[in-house]
Amino acid sequence: MFQMKMKNNSNNQSDEEIKPLLELGLNKYEASIYLTLINDGTSTAKDISNITGIPYGKIYEIIDSLSTKGFVNILPSKPMKCQAVSPKTAVENAKEKLNKRFDELESYMNDKLEPKFESHKRYADPKGVFLLINGRANIYKKVTDLLKGSKKTVNIATTENGLKRLVAQREILQDAHARGVDIKIAAPVTKENSDDAKLLSFCKISDSNNVHNTMYTFDNQESMVIDTIPDDENYISGRDLGVHSKSDSFSRLMDDFYHTYHSAGKNVTH
Numbered sequence: 107m108f109q110m111k112m113k114n115n116s117n118n119q120s121d122e123e124i125k126p127l128l129e130l131g132l133n134k135y136e137a138s139i140y141l142t143l144i145n146d147g148t149s150t151a152k153d154i155s156n157i158t159g160i161p162y163g164k165i166y167e168i169i170d171s172l173s174t175k176g177f178v179n180i181l182p183s184k185p186m187k188c189q190a191v192s193p194k195t196a197v198e199n200a201k202e203k204l205n206k207r208f209d210e211l212e213s214y215m216n217d218k219l220e221p222k223f224e225s226h227k228r229y230a231d232p233k234g235v236f237l238l239i240n241g242r243a244n245i246y247k248k249v250t251d252l253l254k255g256s257k258k259t260v261n262i263a264t265t266e267n268g269l270k271r272l273v274a275q276r277e278i279l280q281d282a283h284a285r286g287v288d289i290k291i292a293a294p295v296t297k298e299n300s301d302d303a304k305l306l307s308f309c310k311i312s313d314s315n316n317v318h319n320t321m322y323t324f325d326n327q328e329s330m331v332i333d334t335i336p337d338d339e340n341y342i343s344g345r346d347l348g349v350h351s352k353s354d355s356f357s358r359l360m361d362d363f364y365h366t367y368h369s370a371g372k373n374v375t376h
Contacts (some may be wrong), residue, residue, distance in 0.1 A: 124266060130336075132175065133338050147244045149356070151169065164373070177191050178274060223353070234279075236353075238350075253279065260323070262290070263319075264293045264317060267334075267338055269302050270339045279308075283308050291312070292364065292368045293314060303374055311321060312374065313372045324357070
């Protein structure tokens with residue numbers, strides 16, 4: 107993983123400027139480039155690299171991502187130049203994408219999972235079975251409590267950056283492992299997070315490329331499904347939405363989904 111080294115210039119950026127952009131779904135490199143274009147106007151990839159310290163080879167990939175997210179316009183010129191979309195337009199673009207994503211998740215939960223859940227429902231008291239948790243810090247605390255209470259199995263499916271965030275719970279996972287809990291993780295293992303995978307090598311890790319959200323199951327009894335907003339490396343700050351279930355049948359269903367991810371991946375050994 108490369109580390110961005112900001113150079114001394116008029117575009118030094120504060121956390122106050124960057125944090126709102128992270129909450130809109132940009133990562134720190136995208137936020138830095140967007141702010142650079144706001145401050146310096148139309149720029150080439152080389153100019154952006156010189157200003158931000160981001161390696162030149164990464165600039166095009168990041169600009170393309172910013173364009174897709176509606177924060178940057180790429181101009182038809184040689185060499186390629188780009189300019190920032192106005193903040194007013196950019197935030198509207200982000201709002202539209204986030205609303206669309208939430209609608210997709212709502213449809214998925216209602217149309218796909220709810221019928222399966224109803225068909226497997228075997229609990230007497232429906233009250234308190236599902237709990238909606240807002241915010242990454244609140245979800246992190248709840249997952250930590252569930253990990254501490256686990257007795258037999260913990261299954262985790264997560265994204266590339268989700269595996270990085272999971273390192274923050276390494277000691278808790280190690281304690282569970284020491285208690286005899288069987289911990290399995292399905293996630294994309296790449297050059298960017300291979301060191302993080304090594305730190306979690308006491309778990310059974312499967313390199314699975316088709317995981318796009320995060321889910322946990324605990325002892326086939328409780329589960330947590332999480333939509334990470336944004337899906338970055340920060341394990342505390344984020345507008346994540348989590349659904350915690352205390353239903354045995356729903357958790358078994360989530361385990362079935364997990365095993366699909368795990369079996370489709372390649373076992374990682376360190």
